[in-house]
Amino acid sequence: MGFKGKETVAYRSDSSRSKQLYEQGLKVLPGANSRHSVTMDPYPIYVSSGSGSRIIDVEGEERIDFINNMTSLVHGHAHPAIVEAVKKQLERGTAFAMPTEPELELASLLVERIDYIDKLRFCNSGTEAVMLAIKAARAFTGKHKIAKIEGAYHGTYDYAQVSEGPGPEEWGDPSEPVSAIEPSVAPSVKSDVIVMPWNDIQACASIIEKHRDELAAVLIDPLPAALGWIPPEPGFLESLREITRGYGILLISDEVISFRVSYNGALQEYGIKPDITALAKIIGGGFPVGAVGGSDEVMEVFDHRKGHKVHHGGTFNANPISMTAGLTAMKLMTPEAFDRLNEMGDHVRSRLNQLIARREAPAQITGKGSLFWLHLTDKKMENFRDFVSNGPEKSLFHSFSQEMLGHGIVYAGRGLSCLSTVMGQEELDAYVDAVDASLDAISF
Ligand SMILES: Cc1ncc(COP(=O)(O)O)c(C=O)c1O
Incomplete structure (x- = not known):
């Protein structure tokens, strides 16, 4: 019953x-x-x-x-405070090709809370946030490959989709998994994405070492939803941070879901700082959203004043409805x-x-x-x-x-x-x- x-x-x-x-x-x-x-x-x-x-x-x-x-x-469905705030913003307009204050306020709130984000930019989904994180890593390091965890889901950008849910016939050696793609992804993407097993630090270390000169970034989700939230073994994330730092490879933390676990970001409790973080979901208060954030140095790749290295447009980026809803939701958090x-x-x-x-x-x-x-x-x-x-x-x-x-x-x-x-x-x-x-x- x-x-x-x-x-x-x-x-x-x-x-x-x-x-x-x-x-x-x-x-x-x-x-x-x-x-x-x-x-x-x-x-x-x-x-x-x-x-x-x-x-x-x-x-x-x-x-x-x-x-x-x-x-x-x-905050569940139709939370009264979010409904009220969005109603007011709806009456003032939904989207402008000019910046608005709610964007600045939500950015400030997130930068203040998450120690490893000095600056961030908004987009409309977690997929885009991860895509921008990967692009930023390439632009910053001048290298183009990424490594990711076998089976992890990071949205539907081609490079993030490699081995997102491969069948056993596609797996290969457990300590050096094969990069598997669906037919929608160009075969050339396979060689640019290296796949690593979750929780096997020895295997990860040797894979990263092998590709160290080509890897722009290692992409992780600290609590991977597509792996049924199997937790990281003690020391696994910390070691990945140490290894990547040693080779000048950026660490991207996909906290699209896992930001839910902590006011200060999912990696805060591990005492490690990723170079780039992807956010989405709860920061939009129920509306489409995404954000990519990182250190001042890395985020400079988006700065038009420095001759931006990552071109980033998006008609509805930081639209005041998502920003207002997100700001209200996050203030309640x-x-x-x-x-x-x-x-x-x-x-x-x-x-x-x-x-x-x-x-x-x-x-x-x-x-x-x-x-x-x-x-x-x-x-x-x-x-x-x-x-x-x-x-x-x-x-x-x-x-x-x-x-x-x-x-x-x-x-x-x-x-x-x-x-x-x-x-x-x-x-x-x-x-x-x-x-x-x-x-x-x-x-x-
Ligand atoms: C860890 C992770 N990254 C990225 C995404 C993609 O986010 P979106 O659905 O907003 O594109 C998801 C979506 O569930 C996710 O769980």
Whole structure:
């Protein structure tokens, strides 16, 4: 039963509105969507509205949203302060080919909070932020290759997409993974992107050493979502920083999601500073956004007064709607708000761990702060290959998430879940209860 004692399964009926909309969608959108992350078998649940932690589907059924638009809505849906601020800005105009004050205010707030960002520039997505980070690294170092972690997702810029989710037949040697591309990427990109295994510092060190004269940057996500938030082993990130610095290779930290875990940036707790950081998601307050930031020295590549080395345009960059929403959202994210969110994350992880132990279920929890992931396997996972091979069959994820949906809980893909500041005990209890009931209904 759902969090209000009611099963939320109307979307499954033959006459469901979601089914009808999906069929209409197939006629005008390939696969009926504009974003692969919203696909679901046999069809997705169409949403009608969202408020706070709840969303209402087109059948009129309510669920608690633990996806929050892929972690971007840190204050849930239609937060009154953000709605109010955006309404005011809407009336003043939505976009100008001139700078506005909200851009400056949001930039100042982020620069003040994140110790390793002296200057930043805005764009409209995490994909663009990572792309600009890579371009800046090339322009700054005069070198052109990058290294990235096998399986890590950094958006859809060609170079960042290499080996974003390769199949086992494409993997090659675990300590020197093959660079795999999808057919949309030019084959020449393969040789410019070197792939490294997560958490294997020896392998990374020897790969970086081998390519040291050509590498502009090493791109990492401190808490890689596409690897199910398998945490970095102690010392892994610190060693990568040391090695890259030694060879004059820049370290790019993709904190598009992981900025959620800390007021001062995801790498702050490790005591290391990346040269360039990509941000997006929560800094837009629910609107399209991205930002690339770094040291004064590196960010000079964007400065027109210095004969910029990276040409950076973008019709809607730093538009005042995204900036105003982002500024309002980030102002609400005080250190106390981060602490509370992180404590709620600890609470839910601990409850889920207790539940798994009590049930002796083959499952485990990863994640940090407000990000958590229930894996339906108890096998050890240290890297992308473990994540892919040790996980259960796709059909098991599918049955489990259908059960969770029926119990009024929305979470993403293979287990990605996150909290928002408008959640409290009721939402956490509902999640844990739904997991308990859903585990009853599936067989491993
Ligand atoms: C770590 C990471 N980097 C980059 C991106 C791309 O961001 P966007 O979807 O805003 O283009 C994502 C998106 O989920 C991400 O998780």
